[in-house]
Amino acid sequence: MSRVDATRGPEGSEGAEGSGESGYRFGHTELPPAQADALRRAKRLEVVTFLYMLTCVTVVFATAGSSQAMKTAWVEDSLALVPPLAFLVAVRLGRRRPTADHPYGFHRATGVGHLTAAIALLSVGLLLAVDSAMGLVRGEHPPIGTVRLLGHTVWAGWLMVAAMVYTGIGPFVLGRMKLPLAEQLHDKVLYADADMQKADWMTAAGTIAGVLGIGIGLWWADSGAALLISLSIVRDGWTNLHYATTALMDERARTFDDERPHPLTRQVDQALANLSWVDDSRSRVRDQGHVFHVESFVRPLSGRTPTLDQLEAAADVLRELDWKVHDVAVVPVRDLPETIPDPG
Incomplete structure (x- = not known):
């Protein structure tokens, strides 16, 4: 043999990144220049994503009011902090060389990060789905009042819509930028993050529809939009949990x-x-x-x-x-x- x-x-x-033209390694494997460049860009994008999503969480929290759809969108934006953080941690751990206790190296850190993000998504998605469904059953009518802004009285729903526009554009762009990098690096955590972000604009659009629905008197629009968003989170969580567990089982x-x-x-x-x-x-x-x-x-x-x-x-x-x-x-x-x- x-x-x-x-x-x-x-x-x-x-933990050293190694020497050579690329200067980037996964364990013993020195990355070719194209993959080394892709890794540098992916790390920058994930840092930008993490900081951007922090601002989104803040903006949505400040404008959520009593809207169930906005609260669900806030939770989803908070969950969106997990994949970029998992990617950055997994990449750092994956650089370590094999040891006596870890003769295969630390590459499985990527799988652990994938599994962590999947469990978080699925768990919170199920909780939100139950909460939204109960809101529909109870027939909750969330009020959206007015606020004073720059000396003018403004319907708070417009602030919610503006917040959703802000939180929807970034993920749409960032997700598309990450997809080719995920393929180049064969990184499933990065792909899961890109896939989730690529679809986040649908969450923003659904939330906008729910808020506007309240504005025209459709009380069920808010909880209905929240339920659709939470089911989307459940779908993402279940799909990623399936792939993460089968990979760790040596599929x-x-x-x-x-x-x-x-x-x-x-x-x-x-x-x-x-x-x-x-x-x-x-x-x-x-x-x-x-x-x-x-x-x-x-x-x-x-x-x-x-x-x-x-x-x-x-x-x-x-x-x-x-x-x-x-x-x-x-x-x-x-x-x-x-x-x-x-x-x-």
Whole structure:
């Protein structure tokens, strides 16, 4: 068996970003320049997102009044602080090199961050859904009064609408900026954050509809909008909880958006099949967070026993497929494991 790390750079202190052209690492894996640049931009965007969402939480809290939809939007904006914080913490932890207690490194920090954000979303979403539904059942009529602003009397609903416009534009823009970075970095926490933010404008639009509904006498519009928003939070939470738990249970590697199995699994076996001494192979590709752990079981051609040089060369071929191929084990076997299906 040949087991090698994806990179063979000089050892540095734990948590160091490493040397080289990119200067950014996930554990032992030094990022290519494109991914290093994507990581720098993603970190800046998440800091901007965190600070921006803090202002949104403040603005919505100041204008919420007695509107259930506004209160629900405030909770959702507060929850939106969790994913960027989880991303920044996970990236920092993921930079650490493997230790004796953590021989696979700290890449799973991304999965933990994903799971934390998902549980927070689902739990609060369910509570808000129950509260909003009870408001409809009880027939609550939330009043929206007036305020004095710059010497003028203004319906407070207009301030709520303005607050929702402010909180809706930012996530729409930031979410679209994060999606391509999530794909480049294979970062599911960043993708979950981008996906949630991309849809946040719908929350803002629903809240605006609820507030205006109260203004024209539709008492149920406020609780109805709050219920729709909370159900959206529940959907996001459930989807992310499902993907986070299956990833931590070592589901086969999937794409950054969890839409399909990652094509690298097939590419690994195709690359091994092109070697002159290989008859067939089956590989297990495990998503460690940003990088993949590859275990390839290889059946040599009849009468051919691979040398150490050939095994190491096979591992090098796999490492060259993609920067995400972090840890490689190539194992010559007589019979391929039946538990690993053919990716083709």
